[in-house]
Amino acid sequence: MTATTATTTATALSAHSLYRFFRAGDEETFALQGVSFDAAPGEIVAVTGPSGSGKTTLLNCLAGLDEPDGGTVHVAGERLSHRGERERSSIRARHIGVLFQSNNLLEHLTVRDNIALVQRLAPGPAPVPPKELLDRVGIGERAGALPNQLSGGEAARAGLAVALANTPAVLLADEPTGEVDGETERRLLTLLRERAAAGTAVVVVTHSRAVAAVADRVLRMRDGRWV
Numbered sequence: 001m002t003a004t005t006a007t008t009t010a011t012a013l014s015a016h017s018l019y020r021f022f023r024a025g026d027e028e029t030f031a032l033q034g035v036s037f038d039a040a041p042g043e044i045v046a047v048t049g050p051s052g053s054g055k056t057t058l059l060n061c062l063a064g065l066d067e068p069d070g071g072t073v074h075v076a077g078e079r080l081s082h083r084g085e086r087e088r089s090s091i092r093a094r095h096i097g098v099l100f101q102s103n104n105l106l107e108h109l110t111v112r113d114n115i116a117l118v119q120r121l122a123p124g125p126a127p128v129p130p131k132e133l134l135d136r137v138g139i140g141e142r143a144g145a146l147p148n149q150l151s152g153g154e155a156a157r158a159g160l161a162v163a164l165a166n167t168p169a170v171l172l173a174d175e176p177t178g179e180v181d182g183e184t185e186r187r188l189l190t191l192l193r194e195r196a197a198a199g200t201a202v203v204v205v206t207h208s209r210a211v212a213a214v215a216d217r218v219l220r221m222r223d224g225r226w227v
């Protein structure tokens with residue numbers, strides 16, 4: 001099965017027939033085996049599947065953090081795959097918010113300045129002031145802290161605020177509620193829904209039923225394919 005939306009005319013994110021192999025010694029892992037995928041503006045898509053099924057590899061390829069061995073990725077009408085790293089970074093800065101397990105904060109900047117930097121690099125329409133964003137994720141009082149002064153849960157929320165600093169065409173999140181409590185999970189879901197309502201296509205890898213419940217579509221991977 002391919003996971004394309006039949007009625008979509010405009011796509012925020014489109015992947016066609018992605019393949020990704022990893023080789024370690026004699027061992028070859030087929031992490032993605034011909035995955036196609038479209039997400040429309042304003043759509044929330046949840047990607048689920050067992051450990052090792054290829055979910056993070058897919059998100060990395062969609063974010064331009066990894067290059068597929070075969071297939072193409074387009075974001076907001078621009079080809080992201082098969083380009084140099086600088087071009088991919090530039091496309092990512094303009095069109096993609098990334099919320100991954102490895103956190104997205106620069107260590108030498110305060111939380112507030114991390115947000116301000118993202119907003120300066122990719123100016124969008126009417127950016128929300130950093131303090132207000134931090135209030136929304138519940139850590140307004142930590143705006144002046146450096147990332148290494150935050151607890152794990154605070155760092156996860158700060159990462160979310162950075163990912164939401166602009167209104168990107170696409171927001172990619174890998175297990176965003178993995179380490180947070182119930183209250184933070186609810187806030188996070190509200191923010192994801194708000195962002196989708198503003199037109200962002202949200203793709204979220206998750207094992208959480210609460211996250212899957214707010215998605216417009218839930219896709220399941222196994223052995224590098226949709227099932």
Ligand SMILES: Nc1ncnc2c1ncn2[C@@H]1O[C@H](COP(=O)(O)OP(=O)(O)OP(=O)(O)O)[C@@H](O)[C@H]1O
Pocket residue numbers: 022023024029030031049050051052053054055056057058
């Ligand atoms: N850099 C790499 N080198 C070698 N193998 C890799 C690499 N990255 C991923 N793999 C392998 O590719 C397969 C898919 O991994 P991936 O991390 O995408 O799975 P996942 O579905 O995200 O798993 P999890 O839910 O545990 O995070 C796994 O077999 C994994 O071991």
